[in-house]
């Protein structure tokens with residue numbers, strides 16, 4: 001009995017990979033709680049924090065938490081960034097400015113596009129095999145920007161680039177549970193499309209409450225949940241704590257899949273075949289994760305008449321957002 005439990009322990013310990021996780025933008029509103037949650041994750045063995053300010057301070061603070069992983073904060077220099085990235089299995093990118101009331105995510109493009117482009121270049125040079133999780137907005141454009149940079153550097157792997165859309169399903173399950181008086185953990189809501197306004201498409205017809213697809217207020221709340229936080233923070237930024245939780249969940253799912261766990265799925269914005277025939281190269285849907293990243297992209301499944309209209313509205317905007325990201329890199333390749 002004892003021997004077999006020791007054997008089991010030995011097996012589970014040996015089945016786990018060493019995992020270096022890097023956070024770029026680690027001193028920000030998302031970066032700090034995200035770093036905290038990653039420090040609490042026992043699958044992370046090395047946590048590497050980079051920002052243009054304060055990363056060593058955040059690292060010193062987080063490093064006192066009594067879990068086994070090492071934590072290091074890097075100086076805001078090209079060599080600091082390269083050392084941070086070197087050997088990383090997962091790179092999360094929450095670097096970039098957040099919205100203020102009255103702005104759309106697309107209004108962040110002018111500032112964040114070049115930040116993400118330059119960080120993607122550093123990833124291509126120092127961690128070309130890492131799984132890259134893009135949080136910086138507008139995700140619908142920043143993910144194509146990363147893809148174009150990786151293509152130009154000859155390291156593009158569509159299985160390892162992810163736009164983080166987890167917060168949309170986190171919100172959807174919570175909002176439904178509030179209406180139905182249920183536990184959000186029992187409310188799995190599929191959300192597809194992209195990550196802004198009408199490109200966010202909840203598919204309530206596939207949930208336990210198909211009637212909710214006719215609830216226009218709820219659909220709108222999921223699509224514009226981010227605005228609720230932006231307005232409530234009144235100029236001081238957008239969702240940070242719920243986003244940190246969502247980003248940490250996405251990273252944990254990839255780590256579990258890398259450790260051989262089967263059937264791990266997350267919704268995420270990836271290079272997807274689902275609407276390529278309409279010229280849309282990236283789309284968020286449920287994705288099965290494996291040791292190499294994307295294992296299988298699941299189809300969106302059956303949708304009802306309300307949702308068909310939502311998908312149609314999503315595709316128009318999404319196509320433009322993706323094209324904008326691609327055009328940016330073509331016109332501004334940077335140094």
Ligand SMILES: NC(=O)C1=CN([C@@H]2O[C@H](COP(=O)(O)OP(=O)(O)OC[C@H]3O[C@@H](n4cnc5c(N)ncnc54)[C@H](O)[C@@H]3O)[C@@H](O)[C@H]2O)C=CC1
Pocket residue numbers: 024025026027028029030031050051052053094095096097098099108112115119134135136137138139164165166167168195237238239240243
């Ligand atoms: N994907 C999603 O669901 C969500 C995405 N976001 C987005 O995440 C981004 C970050 O939001 P917050 O953390 O609230 O902003 P923040 O302003 O609090 O933090 C951003 C951090 O990025 C750093 N930074 C800026 N340029 C950098 C560079 N070149 N290299 C490294 N670090 C750099 C800043 O110094 C700052 O510490 C925003 O673009 C926001 O819109 C926010 C919520 C949800």
Ligand SMILES: O=C([O-])CC(=O)C(=O)O
Pocket residue numbers: 098099105137167225226227229230238239
């Ligand atoms: O709304 C924003 O700007 C931040 C975001 O992406 C979200 O909260 O979903």
